[in-house]
Amino acid sequence: MSSVETAPERAPQRPAAFGLTAETLYDKCVALARNLWWSWHAEVINLFRDLDPIRWRQLDHNPIALLSEFTPERLEMRASELVLYSRINQAYRRLKEYLTETPAWGRTHSGVLGSMPVAYFSLEFGVHESVPIYSGGLGVLSGDHIKSASGLGVPLVAVGLFYDQGYFKQHLDINGWQSEEYLDTKVENLPMEPALGADGKPITVRIDTRTGKLLAKVWLMRVGRVRLYLLDCDVPGNSPEDRELTARLYGGDNRTRVRQELVAGVGGIRALRALGITPGVYHLNEGHSAFATLEAIRMRMKDDGVSFDAALREVAQHTVFTTHTPVPAGHDRFDRNLIEEHLGPLRDELGISTEQLMGMGRVEPQNEHETFCMTVLGLKLSRKANAVSSLHGHVTRRMWAHLWPWRVEEEIPIGHITNGVHIESWLAWQMQQLYDRYFPANWMRRMGEPDVWQTIFEIDPGELWETHYALKNLLLAFVRRRVSRQCRRRGESDEAVEAARNILDPNILTIGFARRFATYKRATMILGDLDRLAAMVNDPQRPLQIIFAGKAHPADEPGKQLIQRIANLRHDPRFANRIAFVEDYDINVCRHLIQGVDVWLNNPRRPLEASGTSGQKAVLNGALNLSVLDGWWAEAYDGANGFAIGKGASHVDDRVTDARDSADLYRTLCEEVIPLYYDHDVDGLPRNWIKRMMNSISSLAWRFSAARMVADYVRHTYLPASGGLSCDMSVK
Ligand SMILES: *Cc1c(COP(=O)(O)O)cnc(C)c1O
Numbered sequence: 001m002s003s004v005e006t007a008p009e010r011a012p013q014r015p016a017a018f019g020l021t022a023e024t025l026y027d028k029c030v031a032l033a034r035n036l037w038w039s040w041h042a043e044v045i046n047l048f049r050d051l052d053p054i055r056w057r058q059l060d061h062n063p064i065a066l067l068s069e070f071t072p073e074r075l076e077m078r079a080s081e082l083v084l085y086s087r088i089n090q091a092y093r094r095l096k097e098y099l100t101e102t103p104a105w106g107r108t109h110s111g112v113l114g115s116m117p118v119a120y121f122s123l124e125f126g127v128h129e130s131v132p133i134y135s136g137g138l139g140v141l142s143g144d145h146i147k148s149a150s151g152l153g154v155p156l157v158a159v160g161l162f163y164d165q166g167y168f169k170q171h172l173d174i175n176g177w178q179s180e181e182y183l184d185t186k187v188e189n190l191p192m193e194p195a196l197g198a199d200g201k202p203i204t205v206r207i208d209t210r211t212g213k214l215l216a217k218v219w220l221m222r223v224g225r226v227r228l229y230l231l232d233c234d235v236p237g238n239s240p241e242d243r244e245l246t247a248r249l250y251g252g253d254n255r256t257r258v259r260q261e262l263v264a265g266v267g268g269i270r271a272l273r274a275l276g277i278t279p280g281v282y283h284l285n286e287g288h289s290a291f292a293t294l295e296a297i298r299m300r301m302k303d304d305g306v307s308f309d310a311a312l313r314e315v316a317q318h319t320v321f322t323t324h325t326p327v328p329a330g331h332d333r334f335d336r337n338l339i340e341e342h343l344g345p346l347r348d349e350l351g352i353s354t355e356q357l358m359g360m361g362r363v364e365p366q367n368e369h370e371t372f373c374m375t376v377l378g379l380k381l382s383r384k385a386n387a388v389s390s391l392h393g394h395v396t397r398r399m400w401a402h403l404w405p406w407r408v409e410e411e412i413p414i415g416h417i418t419n420g421v422h423i424e425s426w427l428a429w430q431m432q433q434l435y436d437r438y439f440p441a442n443w444m445r446r447m448g449e450p451d452v453w454q455t456i457f458e459i460d461p462g463e464l465w466e467t468h469y470a471l472k473n474l475l476l477a478f479v480r481r482r483v484s485r486q487c488r489r490r491g492e493s494d495e496a497v498e499a500a501r502n503i504l505d506p507n508i509l510t511i512g513f514a515r516r517f518a519t520y521k522r523a524t525m526i527l528g529d530l531d532r533l534a535a536m537v538n539d540p541q542r543p544l545q546i547i548f549a550g551k552a553h554p555a556d557e558p559g560k561q562l563i564q565r566i567a568n569l570r571h572d573p574r575f576a577n578r579i580a581f582v583e584d585y586d587i588n589v590c591r592h593l594i595q596g597v598d599v600w601l602n603n604p605r606r607p608l609e610a611s612g613t614s615g616q617k618a619v620l621n622g623a624l625n626l627s628v629l630d631g632w633w634a635e636a637y638d639g640a641n642g643f644a645i646g647k648g649a650s651h652v653d654d655r656v657t658d659a660r661d662s663a664d665l666y667r668t669l670c671e672e673v674i675p676l677y678y679d680h681d682v683d684g685l686p687r688n689w690i691k692r693m694m695n696s697i698s699s700l701a702w703r704f705s706a707a708r709m710v711a712d713y714v715r716h717t718y719l720p721a722s723g724g725l726s727c728d729m730s731v732k
Helices: 004-010 013-017 022-033 036-040 042-051 053-058 063-067 072-082 085-100 104-113 137-152 254-274 291-304 308-317 336-350 354-360 374-380 390-399 429-438 450-458 461-489 494-500 530-537 557-571 587-596 614-620 654-677 687-700 706-722
Strands: 118-121 156-161 169-172 178-181 192-194 204-209 212-223 226-232 281-285 319-322 384-387 414-416 509-514 544-549 579-582 599-602 624-628 643-645
Touching (some): 022 036, 022 042, 022 072, 036 085, 036 212, 042 053, 042 063, 042 072, 072 085, 118 137, 137 706, 178 557, 204 336, 226 254, 281 291, 291 308, 291 336, 308 319, 319 706, 336 354, 384 390, 384 706, 429 450, 450 687, 461 579, 461 687, 509 587, 509 654, 530 544, 530 654, 557 579, 587 614, 599 614, 614 687, 624 654, 654 687
Parallel strands (some): 118 281, 281 319, 319 384, 384 414, 509 599, 544 579, 599 624
Antiparallel strands (some): 204 212, 212 226
């Protein structure tokens, strides 16, 4: 890094050399910051970070907020100090090229979608931590889906809601109890702009209900080549209460929920129409947005004068539905009053009765005791539905079998496409550098090919281990920084803050566990036998340490109790240095964890984990999964690419299942994981462990990538759905 003193001398020559003035340099940075493409390109992230590493961290890695603190002149100066000109230019050129080219894959495989793109609906999108409109796995999946669609060149637009307070920030108080804080997001610091209609004016959509109208404006967010449209009810014509309607994700009661879903589904379709976009396929990611189908039916009827029945059949032919929830209680249900209040005016235009409409959301259409279920609407109004892993497919078919009482399980039109993760977003930069040196030159474009990943075996084991070790040290530094900050915030003593700076040890087997604290995920299973765990954690030869993170839903008291139990282990001297809880789990925390741990632990009560994706992120970076055979792991584990807890059995009595899984967890740890990790050769390398890391990467990275997932959606759902009526599906 050159010193500040020399900068003024050098600064004047450089812009000339690159044909730049300070303003265009600044403009290029702004252009980079305003397309979330930067968020999966390490060289651009590093560029922003280098501008001001401390502010970068403090601002949640938000480049727009960072740039707003720079004048063009100061940016210019900083750029010349750090010799950033060519890096900025190169990044800008790459973005421009990216936005103008159509990737070969998209041209060949999804070109027919062309001017009638897929409209992908989701109520949350997790693209980057600086854009807080997601809560967890569902949102991150949506984010990874659209990033991969962008990468493959699949014609797709995305539709969701803009929450100006997003999901809550988690803090633990001195007793380890979770509190929730909602912060207003500064819209001017987000990469959004008002979406413009054909007339060049910002769009507002209007939805009439029986009790008044709802208005929503529409934002455009650019995610590579994909446009993400976000509806926002904070507009002047709405009542003060309705202006808050889209303030929070999963906030409020059932009425708030139905209104949000009305805006996303019905409002979303109207927004697309106002934008001049005619989708060829509707993809409902989870039932939340299923009202979209009703509005699409209304439009068909109005545009071409077709009957309700015909329009319904057509819309269903073009709709694909992904369900994520293997527990009946997890599906949104609304009573008749809420449905009539909110869908009444639309129902009038459809020309159907309340009973008919209710029937579309019921398993038994005539059953007056049944509420309106969004998943049922999604299942009935789609040509084909899919679950998100093979096992989840079985569970889902069984769960909804009564919708098709005349069919055997295999004939139920619910398939599965297993989730995957966006590799560029989750692979550590350091690991990517290593892969770059060994893998075929264009491997980032061929990530879905198994052969590419076989190259992992050519990497020098010592080098792979060193890279992992470096990432582990970065994780530990991150955890120490966070935990000491947490202590300070709670008002703990200086000694406690100082002690937190020294917890954990890079030479100890490190287990990570981070996810939503829903009780079925059994976060405290590893604490089942605390004395035994204490002995394992403090074993003089082969110790163990664990890093936890995760939020409980604000209304989930049992979930909060689990967090409290873990957080309070820091008062137990046996665990104080070896077990850490990192507050406020988000994409950033997740990224650090999955890139740095040795083992990624997952022990849900089978079969309640529909897929899970965090373990797939861990794979890319060489962490080994230690998991119950549930969700994606049930189809991924082959005996040598990670570790299994149990044999995939579950008992009708949860207590029996829990006890058995707990015993299996300890057994696998003691008999397999710990011995393998500490089995070092003469060079001090855990050869067999490294071998297993390579097995894991080679057998899993491509299969559980979002590129593979999106390609599957294209082949198995989007293309058939875009063909519409000519396909063989019957309306259910
Ligand atoms: C990937 C991710 C998840 C989903 O992980 P699971 O394995 O489904 O728990 C949840 N939250 C965040 C922040 C993530 O990045």
